Amino acid sequence: MAEINRGATEANDRIYKKELFVVVASSVICMLVAMGMLFMLAFPGLLDVYIWGYPFPFWYQVTIAYPGVILFMFWIILILTKIDNQKANAERET
Amino acid sequence: MGFEREGMFIPGIVTVVGLIVLFIVTGYLAQRITKASDDYYMAGHSVGPFINAFAIVSSYLSLATFIGFTAFIWGIQSLLLIMSQAWMIGYGVMIIAFSGPIRRLGTYTAAGYIYERFQSNLARLLSVIFMIFIMIMYAVSQMKGIAHVFELLLDIPYLPALFIGGLIVVVYVTFGGMYGVTWNQAFQGFTCVIAMLIPVMAIIKALGASFWAIPFWGYGNMTSAMLEAFPKFFSILYTASPKWYLGVLFSMLFGTMSVPHYLSRVTSAKTIAEGRKGFLMGLVMIGLVNVLTFAAGFAGVIYTQTQGIEIKAVQADKLLFILSDVFVGNWALSMVLAGAVAAGMSTIAGALMVIGTGIAHDIIGGIRELTEKQKKILAPFTIFISGLAIIFITISPPTFALASVIWAIILSASVFTAPLIMGVWWKGANKYGVIAGMLAGGLLALFFNAKFAHPSFTWSPVLAAAPYGPTPFPGVFSVPASFFVLIFVSMITNRIPSLAAKIPREKTDKMIEFMHGWPDHAIRKDSKRYSGDAGPAVIGIIMLAFFLFAVL
Numbered sequence: 001m002a003e004i005n006r007g008a009t010e011a012n013d014r015i016y017k018k019e020l021f022v023v024v025a026s027s028v029i030c031m032l033v034a035m036g037m038l039f040m041l042a043f044p045g046l047l048d049v050y051i052w053g054y055p056f057p058f059w060y061q062v063t064i065a066y067p068g069v070i071l072f073m074f075w076i077i078l079i080l081t082k083i084d085n086q087k088a089n090a091e092r093e094t
Numbered sequence: 095m096g097f098e099r100e101g102m103f104i105p106g107i108v109t110v111v112g113l114i115v116l117f118i119v120t121g122y123l124a125q126r127i128t129k130a131s132d133d134y135y136m137a138g139h140s141v142g143p144f145i146n147a148f149a150i151v152s153s154y155l156s157l158a159t160f161i162g163f164t165a166f167i168w169g170i171q172s173l174l175l176i177m178s179q180a181w182m183i184g185y186g187v188m189i190i191a192f193s194g195p196i197r198r199l200g201t202y203t204a205a206g207y208i209y210e211r212f213q214s215n216l217a218r219l220l221s222v223i224f225m226i227f228i229m230i231m232y233a234v235s236q237m238k239g240i241a242h243v244f245e246l247l248l249d250i251p252y253l254p255a256l257f258i259g260g261l262i263v264v265v266y267v268t269f270g271g272m273y274g275v276t277w278n279q280a281f282q283g284f285t286c287v288i289a290m291l292i293p294v295m296a297i298i299k300a301l302g303a304s305f306w307a308i309p310f311w312g313y314g315n316m317t318s319a320m321l322e323a324f325p326k327f328f329s330i331l332y333t334a335s336p337k338w339y340l341g342v343l344f345s346m347l348f349g350t351m352s353v354p355h356y357l358s359r360v361t362s363a364k365t366i367a368e369g370r371k372g373f374l375m376g377l378v379m380i381g382l383v384n385v386l387t388f389a390a391g392f393a394g395v396i397y398t399q400t401q402g403i404e405i406k407a408v409q410a411d412k413l414l415f416i417l418s419d420v421f422v423g424n425w426a427l428s429m430v431l432a433g434a435v436a437a438g439m440s441t442i443a444g445a446l447m448v449i450g451t452g453i454a455h456d457i458i459g460g461i462r463e464l465t466e467k468q469k470k471i472l473a474p475f476t477i478f479i480s481g482l483a484i485i486f487i488t489i490s491p492p493t494f495a496l497a498s499v500i501w502a503i504i505l506s507a508s509v510f511t512a513p514l515i516m517g518v519w520w521k522g523a524n525k526y527g528v529i530a531g532m533l534a535g536g537l538l539a540l541f542f543n544a545k546f547a548h549p550s551f552t553w554s555p556v557l558a559a560a561p562y563g564p565t566p567f568p569g570v571f572s573v574p575a576s577f578f579v580l581i582f583v584s585m586i587t588n589r590i591p592s593l594a595a596k597i598p599r600e601k602t603d604k605m606i607e608f609m610h611g612w613p614d615h616a617i618r619k620d621s622k623r624y625s626g627d628a629g630p631a632v633i634g635i636i637m638l639a640f641f642l643f644a645v646l
Contacts, residue, residue, distance in 0.1 A: 004618070012616055016623045019610070020519075027187050034183040034347050037176050037331055038339040044332050053304075053314020055328050061175045062310060065183070066381040070374060073186045077370040084194065084366065090616035 008091035015090065019083045026076040033069045036060055106247050109428040110435050113285065114266065117439065120278050142364065143372035145280045150376030152283030154185070154350075155383055157438030158235035160286060161242070162496030163384070165410035167391030170565050171330050173338070174391065178384035180342050181503075182377055184350030189373045191351070192518040194366045195609035203448065204352055204510040205456060211517045211605065213598050214525035217532070222456040224509045224536050228353070229445040229452075230484060231502035236438045236445070237263075237488035242412055243434050246427075256488055264481030267443045268474045282440040287379050289433025293418045293426040294386045297393050300421035310385035316396055323399030337562050337570055337644060344640075345569025349503030352510035390414055397421075442481070450477035500567070501543045508535035508572035512580045516633075520584075521606050521625040524597050527584030535576025542568030570644040574637035581634035585627060 032039075037057055040046055049056040167174050201207045205225050209218035237260050241252055244259035291309075298309040305312030320327050394413040397403070397420070415434075418426040454472040458464065464472065492498050509532045516523040562570070587593045606624050607617040 008616070009618075012612075013623065023191055023519075027191050030183050030187050030190070031343060031347060034176075034180040035339055035343050038336060041332060041336065047329060047332060052311075053317050057331050058172070058175070058328065061179055062385050065179045066385065067378075069183055069186065070377050070381065073189065073377070074374055076190055077367075077374065080190065080194070081367045081370070084611050087611045087616075088613060090613060092615040093618050093621075094615075 003094065005091065005093050008093045012087075012090050012093060015083060015086045019080070019087075022076065022079055022083065026072070029072065030069060033065055033072075036065060101249050103247050103249070103424075103427070103431075105424045105428045106431045109432045110243070110247065113432045113435060114262075114439075117266075117278055117281070117436075120281050123277075143368050143375055145277070146369065146372030147375035147379065148280040148283035148287075150185075150283070150373060151287060151379045151383070152279040152437070152440045153444065154181075154376070154380050155283065155286045155437050156232065156236055156441035156499060157239035157434050158441075158496050158499040159383070159387070160290065160434050160437040161239055161411050161414050162235065162499065163387035164391040164394060164414045165412075166496045167388065167395060168410050171324065171327050171395075173330055173334055173565075175384075175388050176331070176339070177342050177346055178388070179381065180346040181350050182380050182384060184347040185373065185377055185380065187347065188351040189370050192514055193369060193373065194611065195518045195606075196514075197366050197369060198609050198611060199605070204506075204514070205452065207517075208510075208513055208528065211602065212513070212523075212525040212528050213602060214529065217525050217529050218456060220529060220532050220536075221509070221513075222452045224505065224532065226449050226452050227540070228502045228505050228509075229448045230480075230487065231498045231505065232353075233442055233445040233449075233484045234488050234491060235496065235498045236442045237484055238491040239411065239434060240438045240442075241488065242415070243431055243438070246412070246415055246431065253489065256485060260481070260485035260488070263439055263442050264446070264478060264485065266439065267446050267481065268478045278443075279440050282436040283379075285436040286433045287383060289429045289436070290383055290386050290390075293414075293422060293430050294390050294393075296422040296426055297417045298389060301393050301396060310382070310389050313389060313392060316392070319400065320392065320396055324395060327395070335562065338565075338567070340640065340644065341562060341567030341570035344573035345500070345504045345507055345567035348511045348569065348573050349507035351507075352514050353503060353506045387414075390417060393417055393421075442484075446477045446481055446484075449480040450474070453480070504543060504567065504569045504572070505536065505539045507569050508539035508576050511573065512576040516577070516580055516584075516630065518606070518609060519624060520630050521599075521603050522584055522588055522627055522630060523580060524584045524587060524594075526587040526593060527580040527582075530583040531576045531580025534579040535572045538572035538575050539568060542571060571641060574641040574644070577637040578634045578641065581630045581637075585631070585634075 037060070040057055040060070046056040051059055163174060163178060166177075170177070196207060199207060199210055201210050203225070205218055205221040208221045209215070237256065240259040240263055241256035244250070244255035245252060248255065248258070250258075294309045295306050298313055299306035301313070301316065303309065303313040304315040317328075326333070391413070394417055397417060414430055415427060418430045450473050453476045454464075454469060458472065459469070512531050512535065513523070513528045517528065588597075600619065603619075603621070603625070604617055607621060610624070612623075
């Protein structure tokens, strides 16, 4: 049986855990952003906060839940691209 | 109804015919550089992010979306914005969660992925059947929209318009619409964005918006008029139940991740990094179209309310045409009609391609081996017959064109999203779990979709009394069910030796590591990556809790 290179296995597992964390956390954040209005239900006063003619929930949907979340995704895919490069250069485990 | 045109609309006919000729020329030019079937569908994996972004817009932006969002504002008012942005963000989660692995696997349909990942012919057959259901639902809305376009162009009633317009589109798709799919989709996506942006700017300006150059943010000065006509336009956000929001999350956001023809766009980029960037550019434009259609719907509500015009729900899908005609004139109406035809053709082409190849390749080809010659005859034949069937189904369409797109997306969310997410991230997901999960999610979605189409919504007095919101989204039941059934059935069958022995574990485990980009030398047979049961168990319990919350 081939000998296991424990150092390489541990290094690769760290990359895997980082990838898993980034994907799970960012996916959950995206879902929470999409459902932002659900969390605003506890604050009905926000409906009376008017900015440039629109109530606050409208602005949330057309800023945070649109360019805001896309910028966040852009940052995440830069991280994922780096992780992909790390995986492509992963050390031999056996 | 306050809007009547008499006689044929010649500028519109010229624009639409010119556009179809351009599609055919684009298809012909793309065909000349097409060498293999892979090139044919995916442009040889050689598309840059900009072109791919427009192809993505075209995949997303069906004719039902193009005209239907504007109409749907009548049903759910401000809630439309929650729904459409959840739709857009679903794409983003797909980019993050599994676009790279699917691209590495090299499959470009959900059925192809399911067969490769789970190594089961039964799972493939089930996924093809569900895929055909999804694409029929999708295409019905497009046909309804095409009929509305030809009603206006030729000044004829709905039924003859459906048959004339439907036949033109089906013949185009059967004999030429499939060539150079990616390039044509990019062109159609570009046409749709421009044909939406410029007329909406002109409509908003004509209505008196203070900042029409950015039409989606510039009509705040009109909200007081809107609130006089529709006092609950914004406050409906607070009267919708949490179950409605969860329904949107599971139906729309989870649905966009897995719709067959959306998923195929993952594969056409040069590299995974470029594919992801293309998707983000596509998202910017998809979000733009969402907020533009909302602005157009807002304008439509103000116009009809202030003019005292009563519009029948079934005619609300024509609202964008009406606004273009009333507030701008021939050029805007021609542009919107052209955009609608571009959106409809690209979506019908995509839907018929999935149905045709599903029947010819996966169902008939699964029963008996077909020669290349037989495949070449069978594929366009099944596409043509499917197209005709869709025309007949559309004789009695849903009230809003968008409705059957929503049903399709809910079914996709309920059948394919759990196998995609769990199959990519968990080695323990197996063929038994995926078959059980697809059946549970798919049958629940079909059942509730049928009820959704009916005002009583459901047979159960308990469910009927529950606050599912102005437009209930059955994904609130079916998507969590598909997740927890897939997870728990997989966990149980992995522990039954006689069943576990029938799973090609070594092959699928290595496949998952490969899908995530690990090089051969870093993949050990006993690798523990992607194999823990704790995470899936937590997801299963959370999904079960969501299901119980939705039912009780």
